């Protein structure tokens with residue numbers, strides 16, 4: 001399927017063009033189907049696809065969830081944009097993860113992130129231009145208040161820890177809580193990512209992964225419970 005939309009900026013690189021989807025994208029695996037959307041959500045989505053993109057916030061009221069568009073992000077018409085926020089302790093490798101994903105480069109030298117930084121990664125999904133705005137936040141305590149100002153309006157929260165330092169895994173719960181506080185319950189996809197796997201032996205890596213899976217299950221139970229009341233989802237989030 002090709003889009004008749006005018007491409008924005010230079011062409012999207014080939015590995016960012018998605019033309020087919022894995023089989024699990026069936027109605028049964030979807031969190032919500034179009035017919036489950038509240039009328040006002042559908043109207044807001046239509047506006048979103050034809051006008052200025054704002055940050056969609058879902059509010060629960062007596063007669064169901066309502067999305068209110070705050071048109072504070074002025075981007076060109078028809079640009080689909082999702083905000084990803086990467087959080088975690090200092091030195092765990094947030095910047096490295098983002099740079100590998102966006103530019104396929106790795107730098108051994110550590111340069112602390114000051115406050116926040118962001119990258120835009122462009123995709124083409126089934127012929128439609130789509131962008132991820134990936135926010136890299138500082139792990140250092142002294143920058144936390146600056147970085148947390150950018151948590152709001154995230155569609156995806158990636159909580160990061162260092163597989164060689166399990167204390168950083170313990171801290172992910174707090175990072176996630178802080179990021180969720182700035183967002184409506186049930187509006188974000190949550191991911192837990194372990195870095196620096198190359199520095200561990202097979203056995204040590206397995207042990208770290210077991211710990212991470214245990215914590216992920218705990219957090220999933222905790223935060224998924226919070227989501228249920230709002231979205232009444234049919235599937236499960238990625239955590």
Ligand SMILES: Nc1nc2c(ncn2[C@@H]2O[C@H](COP(=O)(O)OP(=O)(O)OP(=O)(O)O)[C@@H](O)[C@H]2O)c(=O)[nH]1
Pocket residue numbers: 088089090091092093094095096097107108109110111112113114137138139140195196197198199
């Ligand atoms: N061996 C190895 N080193 C890594 C990996 N990821 C990051 N590093 C190194 O770890 C150090 C910290 O990485 P950063 O990406 O700057 O960490 P950060 O989480 O962004 O740090 P802050 O900006 O202070 O929050 C750097 O020296 C990186 O080269 C990895 O997967 N393997």
